[in-house]
Amino acid sequence: MKRSIDGILTTHAGRLPGPPDVAETVRAIRQDRPHDKETFATRVKDTTHEVVRKQKDVGLNIVSDGEVGKLGPFYNRLENYGPRQFAPGEEPRGGGTPRGEWQLFPTFYDEYWSQTGGSSLLPLVCTGPIRYIGQEAIQTEIANFKAALAGVEVDEAFMCSVSPGWLVPGFGFREADFQPHYKTEEEFFFALAEAMSEEYRAIVDAGFVLQVDDPRVLSGWDVPHPRTGAHLTLEEYRQEAQLRVDALNHALRGIPEDRVRHHMCWGSWKGPHTVDIPLKDAIDMVLKVHAQAFSIEAANVRHEHEWKVWQDVQLPEGKILIPGVIAHATNLVEHPELVADRLVRYANLVGRENVIAGTDCGLGGRLHPEIVWAKFQAMAEGARLATDRLWRR
Amino acid sequence: MKHSTHRILTTHAGSLARPADLLEMVRIKEAGQPYDQEALAARVRTAVAEVVGKQIDASVDVVSDGEQGKPGFANYVKDRLTGLIAREGVPPRVSSDQADFPDFQPPEGGTLNTRRMVCIGPLAWKDRTGGADGYREFSGGAAGADRGCPVSKRPALGIRDGAGRGDAATGAASREERRVTCSAVPTAS
Numbered sequence: 247m248k249r250s251i252d253g254i255l256t257t258h259a260g261r262l263p264g265p266p267d268v269a270e271t272v273r274a275i276r277q278d279r280p281h282d283k284e285t286f287a288t289r290v291k292d293t294t295h296e297v298v299r300k301q302k303d304v305g306l307n308i309v310s311d312g313e314v315g316k317l318g319p320f321y322n323r324l325e326n327y328g329p330r331q332f333a334p335g336e337e338p339r340g341g342g343t344p345r346g347e348w349q350l351f352p353t354f355y356d357e358y359w360s361q362t363g364g365s366s367l368l369p370l371v372c373t374g375p376i377r378y379i380g381q382e383a384i385q386t387e388i389a390n391f392k393a394a395l396a397g398v399e400v401d402e403a404f405m406c407s408v409s410p411g412w413l414v415p416g417f418g419f420r421e422a423d424f425q426p427h428y429k430t431e432e433e434f435f436f437a438l439a440e441a442m443s444e445e446y447r448a449i450v451d452a453g454f455v456l457q458v459d460d461p462r463v464l465s466g467w468d469v470p471h472p473r474t475g476a477h478l479t480l481e482e483y484r485q486e487a488q489l490r491v492d493a494l495n496h497a498l499r500g501i502p503e504d505r506v507r508h509h510m511c512w513g514s515w516k517g518p519h520t521v522d523i524p525l526k527d528a529i530d531m532v533l534k535v536h537a538q539a540f541s542i543e544a545a546n547v548r549h550e551h552e553w554k555v556w557q558d559v560q561l562p563e564g565k566i567l568i569p570g571v572i573a574h575a576t577n578l579v580e581h582p583e584l585v586a587d588r589l590v591r592y593a594n595l596v597g598r599e600n601v602i603a604g605t606d607c608g609l610g611g612r613l614h615p616e617i618v619w620a621k622f623q624a625m626a627e628g629a630r631l632a633t634d635r636l637w638r639r
Numbered sequence: 640m641k642h643s644t645h646r647i648l649t650t651h652a653g654s655l656a657r658p659a660d661l662l663e664m665v666r667i668k669e670a671g672q673p674y675d676q677e678a679l680a681a682r683v684r685t686a687v688a689e690v691v692g693k694q695i696d697a698s699v700d701v702v703s704d705g706e707q708g709k710p711g712f713a714n715y716v717k718d719r720l721t722g723l724i725a726r727e728g729v730p731p732r733v734s735s736d737q738a739d740f741p742d743f744q745p746p747e748g749g750t751l752n753t754r755r756m757v758c759i760g761p762l763a764w765k766d767r768t769g770g771a772d773g774y775r776e777f778s779g780g781a782a783g784a785d786r787g788c789p790v791s792k793r794p795a796l797g798i799r800d801g802a803g804r805g806d807a808a809t810g811a812a813s814r815e816e817r818r819v820t821c822s823a824v825p826t827a828s
Contacts, residue, residue, distance in 0.1 A: 614743040617743060
């Protein structure tokens with residue numbers, strides 16, 4: 247995996263904005279509306295090419311395919327795992343997040359989820375042995391990305407997949423949702439890991455860096471205990487998070503660590519985030535993931551201060567930190583000087599060669615496309631300023 | 640004015656969220672529809688008291704009236720100065736930021752009346768009660784806060800008459816409003 251040897255490299259969290267017609271067809275497919283499969287396949291291929299070019303043009307070093315044609319939901323790639331109706335008396339999960347905060351800001355969340363559709367997300371249930379069935383989808387994505395990269399010189403290319411922990415909405419999954427096919431939560435998570443490992447290997451075998459998206463390892467904190475309904479204690483949370491880290495490591499076994507980066511954030515919904523778990527309470531577990539680089543949300547008003555965690559936590563030897571220096575939470579475009587300040591701060595703590603500039607989360611679908619590309623330009627410019635300062639050019 | 644002598648004092652930029660029913664009353668007034676002046680004034684007074692209480696509860700040291708009765712942070716001056724109107728059909732300004740991001744549509748801000756003001760006659764202070772009524776309630780409501788801070792506008796609101804005399808003229812009229820404002824503010828907690 248490339249690191250910032252001669253200057254601060256830039257990357258992002260994966261998802262990029264595609265053109266409206268592609269997004270509309272993705273919606274149509276999700277809603278089982280008719281669409282022209284051939285036209286869509288061609289548009290995704292062309293769009294992947296466009297977003298690769300654009301990343302290169304704005305000065306990004308480590309690029310992705312932009313996930314422009316990803317159809318989701320993710321469980322489409324797994325056999326015997328999918329949504330079920332709510333049980334009588336069961337509370338809607340609001341996208342698996344965030345119960346405690348919903349109680350603190352009840353009117354805001356009622357309005358927010360009704361506008362964004364988050365509260366209508368159904369719980370998931372395992373209906374038999376879980377198996378990966380996304381072989382064709384991932385190979386198409388790989389082929390599109392390879393074609394898009396032909397003739398485009400970039401430092402490195404990465405593709406995203408999701409962690410086993412992300413596949414389960416909320417900590418404290420109901421036993422009834424995986425039994426009788428799996429006896430324990432641990433068995434269930436390891437089955438998910440086993441299935442997803444096939445996608446991870448496909449990405450790495452194709453020569454790309456694998457980014458494992460794992461926001462739930464943090465955002466899973468704010469959920470009620472499945473049995474008591476009370477908020478999880480820190481100890482309960484850490485047990486649940488540890489199980490997810492263990493399952494992810496099971497999925498990553500045999501994959502060289504330097505081909506893997508791990509991404510986590512506190513969930514990208516635009517809420518107050520006042521009850522997010524502090525980074526210091528989770529970072530030790532996350533650093534045990536068998537990845538070389540760690541991409542962490544760090545560029546917004548709720549989490550920027552957590553750079554100070556690295557005053558006390560040692561980044562293990564050989565690892566790379568990809569702090570978010572660009573936020574998905576605001577339309578304001580970060581000033582390159584601010585980006586540089588953020589990068590220099592991290593470089594001074596963990597070493598300049600161990601820092602790559604990143605984004606808090608995927609920007610595609612979360613910000614207007616014009617703003618996304620302006621933010622990337624600001625990031626590239628900020629990285630140049632930081633490089634000047636850190637390498638005293 | 641209080642200084643952060645022993646600890647960092649907190650304040651904010653003035654405008655605070657209005658209750659939905661008051662917002663609706665202001666919207667009706669701004670639309671030029673008939674409305675109950677007394678009911679509006681009474682609701683503004685209770686809203687100011689509520690918003691001052693909330694600021695104190697939230698540990699804000701230097702509180703404001705929250706500009707509860709105003710349609711927006713600037714265009715209210717047309718109700719207080721002669722010679723200004725909010726005219727339909729005046730083309731909006733396009734900032735270079737908007738030009739750089741042409742397809743981006745920011746969500747609606749908190750201002751109810753975004754029509755541009757134009758100067759159609761001599762500027763003078765016309766209505767003392769609009770400000771003073773709210774401030775009277777604010778003076779009482781601010782007890783317990785370190786210091787109150789009703790918001791009034793500096794002259795440069797981007798209003799221009801044809802001869803470029805707008806700022807000087809609104810300046811003279813606004814000084815009068817500030818005099819009224821200051822006499823209503825509690826001087827100490």
